[in-house]
Amino acid sequence: MIQHPDKGQIEAANTRIKSWVHHTPLLSSSSLNSIFGGTLLFKCENFQRAGAFKFRGAINTLVQLDPAHLRQGVATHSSGNHAAALALAARLIGTTAHIVMPENSNRVKIAATQSYGGSITFCAPTLLSRESTLEEVIQRTNAIEIHPYNNLHIIEGQATAAFEVFEEIADVDQIIAPVGGGGLLSGTALSARYFSPHTRVIAAEPQGADDAYRSFSSQQFVPSENPQTIADGLRTSLGSLTFPVIMNFVDEIVTVSEDSIVEAMRLIWERMKIIIEPSSAVPLAALLETKVNVAGKKTVIILSGGNVDLRHLPF
Amino acid sequence: MIQHPDKGQIEAANTRIKSWVHHTPLLSSSSLNSIFGGTLLFKCENFQRAGAFKFRGAINTLVQLDPAHLRQGVATHSSGNHAAALALAARLIGTTAHIVMPENSNRVKIAATQSYGGSITFCAPTLLSRESTLEEVIQRTNAIEIHPYNNLHIIEGQATAAFEVFEEIADVDQIIAPVGGGGLLSGTALSARYFSPHTRVIAAEPQGADDAYRSFSSQQFVPSENPQTIADGLRTSLGSLTFPVIMNFVDEIVTVSEDSIVEAMRLIWERMKIIIEPSSAVPLAALLETKVNVAGKKTVIILSGGNVDLRHLPF
Numbered sequence: 001m002i003q004h005p006d007k008g009q010i011e012a013a014n015t016r017i018k019s020w021v022h023h024t025p026l027l028s029s030s031s032l033n034s035i036f037g038g039t040l041l042f043k044c045e046n047f048q049r050a051g052a053f054k055f056r057g058a059i060n061t062l063v064q065l066d067p068a069h070l071r072q073g074v075a076t077h078s079s080g081n082h083a084a085a086l087a088l089a090a091r092l093i094g095t096t097a098h099i100v101m102p103e104n105s106n107r108v109k110i111a112a113t114q115s116y117g118g119s120i121t122f123c124a125p126t127l128l129s130r131e132s133t134l135e136e137v138i139q140r141t142n143a144i145e146i147h148p149y150n151n152l153h154i155i156e157g158q159a160t161a162a163f164e165v166f167e168e169i170a171d172v173d174q175i176i177a178p179v180g181g182g183g184l185l186s187g188t189a190l191s192a193r194y195f196s197p198h199t200r201v202i203a204a205e206p207q208g209a210d211d212a213y214r215s216f217s218s219q220q221f222v223p224s225e226n227p228q229t230i231a232d233g234l235r236t237s238l239g240s241l242t243f244p245v246i247m248n249f250v251d252e253i254v255t256v257s258e259d260s261i262v263e264a265m266r267l268i269w270e271r272m273k274i275i276i277e278p279s280s281a282v283p284l285a286a287l288l289e290t291k292v293n294v295a296g297k298k299t300v301i302i303l304s305g306g307n308v309d310l311r312h313l314p315f
Numbered sequence: 316m317i318q319h320p321d322k323g324q325i326e327a328a329n330t331r332i333k334s335w336v337h338h339t340p341l342l343s344s345s346s347l348n349s350i351f352g353g354t355l356l357f358k359c360e361n362f363q364r365a366g367a368f369k370f371r372g373a374i375n376t377l378v379q380l381d382p383a384h385l386r387q388g389v390a391t392h393s394s395g396n397h398a399a400a401l402a403l404a405a406r407l408i409g410t411t412a413h414i415v416m417p418e419n420s421n422r423v424k425i426a427a428t429q430s431y432g433g434s435i436t437f438c439a440p441t442l443l444s445r446e447s448t449l450e451e452v453i454q455r456t457n458a459i460e461i462h463p464y465n466n467l468h469i470i471e472g473q474a475t476a477a478f479e480v481f482e483e484i485a486d487v488d489q490i491i492a493p494v495g496g497g498g499l500l501s502g503t504a505l506s507a508r509y510f511s512p513h514t515r516v517i518a519a520e521p522q523g524a525d526d527a528y529r530s531f532s533s534q535q536f537v538p539s540e541n542p543q544t545i546a547d548g549l550r551t552s553l554g555s556l557t558f559p560v561i562m563n564f565v566d567e568i569v570t571v572s573e574d575s576i577v578e579a580m581r582l583i584w585e586r587m588k589i590i591i592e593p594s595s596a597v598p599l600a601a602l603l604e605t606k607v608n609v610a611g612k613k614t615v616i617i618l619s620g621g622n623v624d625l626r627h628l629p630f
Contacts, residue, residue, distance in 0.1 A: 025340065030364070046588045049345070108585075266625065273361045273590040273621035306588035310581065310630055
């Protein structure tokens with residue numbers, strides 16, 4: 001038996017966080033529809049607060065903490081969007097977020113975390129250093145650890161992005177999300193199962209960080225080791241909660257090259273005039289590589305975030 | 316007596332082009348609202364077809380041409396968004412657009428014009444060369460000239476952007492548009508006058524291309540000579556139709572520095588995660604320079620377009 005949020009818990013999460021999150025738009029582009037020969041709808045989590053879907057899970061988790069825990073603060077290690085999201089959620093709720101960030105993190109994500117009042121401790125860019133530094137911070141502060149994806153409340157929160165999609169439109173043939181740690185993908189798969197059961201759920205992953213693809217294919221957990229991809233949100237391993245959900249509720253995982261990711265990112269910037277980070281471009285890269293058939297179908301693509309360093313663009 | 320579209324003509328233009336244009340969203344950003352201390356709403360014409368408000372005027376003009384004229388084709392000189400918009404409108408209506416473009420035009424705008432099937436003739440980057448080349452093209456093809464802004468149907472079309480704003484929201488204290496040739500500004504001012512008469516109409520212009528500011532202040536037409544600004548859509552002079560409308564219906568024109576334009580552009584990219592071209596950033600630059608007071612007010616800013624060369628960004 002696997003452990004995951006049920007239908008009522010996702011509905012409750014949606015109600016709980018509705019006033020905190022942005023109900024992000026579903027955008028389309030006639031030029032992309034004509035290039036790909038199908039109806040593409042983009043769920044714009046790049047417009048979410050703190051610039052990524054991560055805020056959904058963070059706020060859903062923090063508003064459920066009891067007052068005693070809130071006084072102790074919250075803590076996590078993250079190189080990116082979860083850090084900024086947790087810092088913003090903590091500020092809104094009135095607690096402190098202690099964030100351990102690798103010293104080589106994206107400049108813009110560090111600045112965002114600081115601007116939301118997160119208390120940052122830098123560490124060496126290894127999982128070992130992240131975990132041991134977080135342990136020290138927690139011992140010092142007594143803060144509650146909020147894992148970026150291996151947490152049921154986080155998964156419930158991330159599920160609300162697809163929940164909003166299925167509430168808004170019917171007859172979605174397929175929904176494609178990128179996969180890193182699997183929080184967004186697990187939530188998306190659960191929402192599809194509960195609220196749009198005929199919708200196929202597809203994950204897209206960089207070839208240079210294809211641990212989820214290999215885990216899914218072999219039905220054995222494969223960790224992410226030395227991932228090489230521009231998609232900085234997708235370098236992490238699946239978790240003990242997300243892997244079983246993905247095995248059970250995701251229909252397919254496809255992988256894409258770095259060139260396709262950059263080309264897909266450019267296409268979205270140029271045609272849709274919106275800013276997405278490389279991780280968000282991975283599903284459209286799968287269309288460019290014809291790994292997903294969209295002809296004549298209604299396909300939803302989740303654009304996971306928009307936090308990108310404008311001084312270091314790949315084109 | 317000045318010549319300009321009346322209320323019914325703008326309503327009719329809106330009805331006429333509704334099925335051709337995108338009804339663009341009005342977006343807001345909580346972080347920009349908190350930086351500026353007021354409610355800012357951005358009318359996203361960067362999401363318009365062909366990437367700029369120019370498509371409104373182009374399609375409104377072309378659908379009113381009679382079949383004989385349509386067989387002859389249409390022609391214009393333009394270095395930018397009017398070229399692409401006219402090419403797209405011509406393709407949709409089933410006629411040919413002959414476009415004279417200065418050879419130093421923005422690469423992306425040339426590519427867009429070509430992709431919409433526009434027939435481009437390049438010329439030297441001077442007004443004299445543009446006009447004489449256009450004259451040759453018209454003599455050769457017998458095409459009808461469609462001026463980018465000094466044309467009542469164009470002004471009617473551009474007016475529909477603000478028309479949509481006033482149809483969607485009430486109690487707008489002020490609306491700010493950039494000014495180049497004055498087509499968008501004239502249309503915006505007329506729509507405000509007819510559909511939201513208590514709304515102040517403010518124009519923002521680069522200091523390095525401040526012919527509209529000087530014309531407005533001196534009440535005498537001042538041409539744009541050797542304009543120096545990154546805002547490539549705002550280098551042109553006012554026209555004989557747009558200048559009187561602006562004198563009569565615009566409340567104020569303010570000018571801004573190049574540094575503020577780049578800073579405003581970066582703010583919108585980073586905070587709103589949308590792509591705008593430098594011309595679109597000019598109104599927000601006026602807020603950065605505190606030339607417009609927005610505290611406690613509801614201010615609409617028209618983002619005129621999003622066609623920018625991603626290989627040559629100013630930051």
